[in-house]
Amino acid sequence: MRNEAIEDSLFVKVKVKAEEKEHIAAPASGMIADAWLRLRKNKAAVVALFILIAIILLAVFAPVFSKYSFSDTDYGSVFAQPNADHIFGADQFGRDMWVRIWMGTRISLMIAAVAAVLDLVVGVLYGAVSALLGGRVDAVMQRIIEVLVGIPHLIIVILFLMAFPAGVGTIIAALSITGWVNMARLVRAEILKLKSQEFVMASQVLGSSKFYIIMKDLIPNTVGVIVINVMFTIPNAIFTEAFLSFIGIGLAEPQASLGVLINGGYQVLQNYPHVLIFPAVVIVLIMVCFSVLGDGLRDAMDPQMRK
Amino acid sequence: MMTNQEKQILLDVKHLKKYFQVGKKQTLKAVDDVSIQIYKGETLGLVGESGCGKSTFGRTILHLYEPTEGSVTFDGITVDHSLDRKQAHELSRRMQMIFQDPYASLNPRRKIMDIVGEGMDAHGLAKNRKDKEDQVVNLLETVGLQAEHADRFPHEFSGGQRQRVGIARALAVNPDFIVCDEPISALDVSIQAQVVNLLEELQEERGLTYLFIAHDLSMVKHISDRIGVMYLGCLMELADSEELFENPMHPYTKALLSAIPIPDPEIEKSRKRIMLEGSLPSPINLKNECKFASRCPNCKESCMQRQPELKEVSPGHFVACSCIE
Numbered sequence: 315m316r317n318e319a320i321e322d323s324l325f326v327k328v329k330v331k332a333e334e335k336e337h338i339a340a341p342a343s344g345m346i347a348d349a350w351l352r353l354r355k356n357k358a359a360v361v362a363l364f365i366l367i368a369i370i371l372l373a374v375f376a377p378v379f380s381k382y383s384f385s386d387t388d389y390g391s392v393f394a395q396p397n398a399d400h401i402f403g404a405d406q407f408g409r410d411m412w413v414r415i416w417m418g419t420r421i422s423l424m425i426a427a428v429a430a431v432l433d434l435v436v437g438v439l440y441g442a443v444s445a446l447l448g449g450r451v452d453a454v455m456q457r458i459i460e461v462l463v464g465i466p467h468l469i470i471v472i473l474f475l476m477a478f479p480a481g482v483g484t485i486i487a488a489l490s491i492t493g494w495v496n497m498a499r500l501v502r503a504e505i506l507k508l509k510s511q512e513f514v515m516a517s518q519v520l521g522s523s524k525f526y527i528i529m530k531d532l533i534p535n536t537v538g539v540i541v542i543n544v545m546f547t548i549p550n551a552i553f554t555e556a557f558l559s560f561i562g563i564g565l566a567e568p569q570a571s572l573g574v575l576i577n578g579g580y581q582v583l584q585n586y587p588h589v590l591i592f593p594a595v596v597i598v599l600i601m602v603c604f605s606v607l608g609d610g611l612r613d614a615m616d617p618q619m620r621k
Numbered sequence: 622m623m624t625n626q627e628k629q630i631l632l633d634v635k636h637l638k639k640y641f642q643v644g645k646k647q648t649l650k651a652v653d654d655v656s657i658q659i660y661k662g663e664t665l666g667l668v669g670e671s672g673c674g675k676s677t678f679g680r681t682i683l684h685l686y687e688p689t690e691g692s693v694t695f696d697g698i699t700v701d702h703s704l705d706r707k708q709a710h711e712l713s714r715r716m717q718m719i720f721q722d723p724y725a726s727l728n729p730r731r732k733i734m735d736i737v738g739e740g741m742d743a744h745g746l747a748k749n750r751k752d753k754e755d756q757v758v759n760l761l762e763t764v765g766l767q768a769e770h771a772d773r774f775p776h777e778f779s780g781g782q783r784q785r786v787g788i789a790r791a792l793a794v795n796p797d798f799i800v801c802d803e804p805i806s807a808l809d810v811s812i813q814a815q816v817v818n819l820l821e822e823l824q825e826e827r828g829l830t831y832l833f834i835a836h837d838l839s840m841v842k843h844i845s846d847r848i849g850v851m852y853l854g855c856l857m858e859l860a861d862s863e864e865l866f867e868n869p870m871h872p873y874t875k876a877l878l879s880a881i882p883i884p885d886p887e888i889e890k891s892r893k894r895i896m897l898e899g900s901l902p903s904p905i906n907l908k909n910e911c912k913f914a915s916r917c918p919n920c921k922e923s924c925m926q927r928q929p930e931l932k933e934v935s936p937g938h939f940v941a942c943s944c945i946e
Contacts, residue, residue, distance in 0.1 A: 512726035521713035534730040
């Protein structure tokens, strides 16, 4: 056999330096840099991010740079097909769909932003306080949430819109009653879980203050849950507004929101499908992109998901 | 071995009890009347099966849990609510802990620099940022890590490395006493030796006192000066580690020791295991009998009366069994 030619003396012991044993090859990186690195690998999430940026830019700037306004009627171009002048065509009063769609998107995005802020402020605070104080306070706060969850969301919102004048403000107020509940529950569960973790115990043993433990141990570790939940709350809020406008109790003409536009297009669907298709495509894009981006962020921000 | 005169009591635990309320009427007696003295510079091993209250005992000593009854005296200072904030804060510096799970005991969102430096911030041990960084790097080198590791996050380390970060964190505040709560049970065997040797070196250099909680008997024998055996929240036997292994008295200790495999196939074949009858009873709502009565091979009627107290049967050897006089 050939192997017999290999003698023991041919083997040399490789000397590994003590430092090399403990060496970590990968470069050091922070939480945000790390998350961005992993988000970038997720093609769908990156595409969704760019589509959302494009939609936001169009919503902000398209109405400003158009020669039409969202309420200008022009009976010469009633139900105009998409052309160079009216990029998305015109509706039954000859109003430019391009401007109306981006105005509607503005309202949807505004509602999204309010829902997100509400989630962040009320939901996170409510959940954190409930989990940290515990005991009786926690029990009472949870019962309040259960009552809010017990009443169907849509009934509250519809009753609210009947009682107050229709408009963006009323819709936002209606959404604020229950919009933060989910976040409060998630944050509470997360903090309860973290509270008994050994690293929190280690901080207590080291004599760190309560404030330090909340700011450095508890909140940074809930950021992932918070960001992801916000990303899923936003399409929900947009959808609720569109739905309310569609059934006719949301925004009123001539104001445009995606729900109002879809309602208008739905009535003339057989003859002029473009009046429905464009706003529908925009709302679908917004909702799908937020969901895909939320999914991508969840994978990117969770340290346990690292590959 | 230190003689009796040289021994100086560092930690004196008297009749410590920690009960947890489970539901309205049920009480879980996790630690039930444990008294123990730990001497300066020694390592006291604490063994027992899962759920016998070893970890709860360690945590109650450090006041992570409020004791139901009993007192803990550290270096002449009784730890309770009569201490003012400054004294309590200073005590928290002198008593530290190393945790069981190296994956759960480091905050995943903080760098090693901040994790190790946390205690220095809490107790104002570093003059400025530069001083803190120097101290952290020093500590990392003490535990066999490097300066470059300070900018890393915990997830970038292996289990053994993380455990050493945990040790560095405990050392950062110059403690006198460290509770090691199963510090090696989550590690590979080859890494276990590394960590245990590190703990021993540090003890020699810094004159630390350890309470070493574990369930690996041979490792406990190796590192401990004295060993206490716990069962269902009670201390059953306490003796010098040689004495305990050579002359176990309590039937539970005998059964435990008989379970250690011997690394010699010839002797191993003839090793006789004492198999205990039944399984560990639930620690909820126990009756007043000896805790071990339900599984004891030589249980008598007198055992059903009460849990026997620890008695000194030979110098330094304590047993809680009514069969032994």
